[in-house]
Amino acid sequence: MWYQERTDKHRDTVSPKYNLCCRKGKVQLPLLKDPPMLLQHLLFDNDVDSKNYQQHIRVYNMMFAFTSPGARIDKSVNDGRGPPTFKIQGQTCHRVGSMLPMPGQHPKFAQLYIYDTEHEIENRIRGIRNRNDINEEIVCKLSAMLHQYNVHAKSFRMAKERLQDAPVRDLRLKLISDRVSDGRVYNLPTVSEVAALIVGDVNTSSKRDIIMETRSRTLQRISELHTSYLSYQYPLLFPYGEDGYRHDVLHRDTGNSNSSKRNRLTIREWLCFR
Numbered sequence: 001m002w003y004q005e006r007t008d009k010h011r012d013t014v015s016p017k018y019n020l021c022c023r024k025g026k027v028q029l030p031l032l033k034d035p036p037m038l039l040q041h042l043l044f045d046n047d048v049d050s051k052n053y054q055q056h057i058r059v060y061n062m063m064f065a066f067t068s069p070g071a072r073i074d075k076s077v078n079d080g081r082g083p084p085t086f087k088i089q090g091q092t093c094h095r096v097g098s099m100l101p102m103p104g105q106h107p108k109f110a111q112l113y114i115y116d117t118e119h120e121i122e123n124r125i126r127g128i129r130n131r132n133d134i135n136e137e138i139v140c141k142l143s144a145m146l147h148q149y150n151v152h153a154k155s156f157r158m159a160k161e162r163l164q165d166a167p168v169r170d171l172r173l174k175l176i177s178d179r180v181s182d183g184r185v186y187n188l189p190t191v192s193e194v195a196a197l198i199v200g201d202v203n204t205s206s207k208r209d210i211i212m213e214t215r216s217r218t219l220q221r222i223s224e225l226h227t228s229y230l231s232y233q234y235p236l237l238f239p240y241g242e243d244g245y246r247h248d249v250l251h252r253d254t255g256n257s258n259s260s261k262r263n264r265l266t267i268r269e270w271l272c273f274r
Contacts, residue, residue, distance in 0.1 A: 008064040019200055027269050028184040028252040035239055038145050038175035042138070052135050057236070059134065063124045064142060066110040066152055066232040067222060074223065094226075094233050096218040099159055110212070110232075112184055113156035141235070151188070151241035155195035158273065163214070170214075172198045177226045183249035183265075187242045194228060194241065245270040 001250075021027070034040070042053040053060060070093045077085045100115050101107045107115040112123055121139055125131055146153045159173045174196045179189060198211075208223040222229055228244055231238035249265040 021273055023251075023269060026251040027265060027273050029249075029265075029270070030185055030187045032242060032274075033188070033240060036145050036149055036195060038141055039236065039239055048081050049135060049138055051072075052133075053138055056133050059128060059130075060138070060142065061234055061236045063128065063139065064114070064146060064235045066156075066235065067096045068219070069093070069233070070095045070219070070221065071228040093223045094218040096104040096175075096210060096212065096222060096232070097219050098213045099156075099163070099171075100215050102215060102217060110156060113153055117160065145239065146235060149240050150235060151191055151194055152228065152235070153241075155191045158191060158195070159197060168214075169197055171197055172214070173212040174198055175212065175222075175226075175228065177210075177223070177228070178248075179227060179243065179246060183243065183246040184252065187226075188240055189243055195251050 006263060035043070042050050043051070055172075071088045071091075073088060096110055097108070099111065101111050106126065107123055108127065112120060116123060120143060121136065124143075125134060125136065128134055147157065155173075159171075162168070162171065176194055176196060179186075179193060181189075182194075208226045210220055210222055210226070212220075222232065225245070225247055226232075227243045228241070230244040231241050235241070245267050247264065249264050249270075251265065
């Protein structure tokens, strides 16, 4: 915690107390696992590969993101004078398309985990504007790491294998939002908890679930309350596919009779803890 975030700024500067992170013990969440060794090396070392990764970390993350960022862009400010300006109106969002690209199109985002995986690295680098900044060896290692550790990469691999075994006309992939496990203790879901293959009619158990068609031109907006909202967009921040904010996590009972009526974790509390 930052020293200036202590609660009693003028009383005790030797042993400061903090309230923002855990609300005096009311917020209980599992700690994140240490990242895989590859990420530790790229994030904290000082060799050529690490410096390249640290300098272009946003590009590397976008190469492996399952979802695309969306926003309404105000182009009126670019009138030809001065540097280009990127202005957004309203709230940004995350979107996901179908499992496979439309005929004649290249795979993007989640499709890269399913379609034409024999040329996965080439397909990922193709979508980058400044390809000379990217180290292909790092891309290969990151791809292998995510396929080994990331639960979402494993779920899309499951869809890929099903499509390869026997093409099914009405095959869909449901990206599940709700969890059964206690969110105060567990944040590493299994493949069966994050995704399910469906043939035929779809019965959604949650309004936040996402149903991916085999092929479609439609982009679906993912709810900000979807448990995997952040790990879909930032796989290199959540390399295991850890759960994000869950609306059903209860506060821990601290025995304080003056506790507020609200007993569920808020997004702000989750972000402060993380």
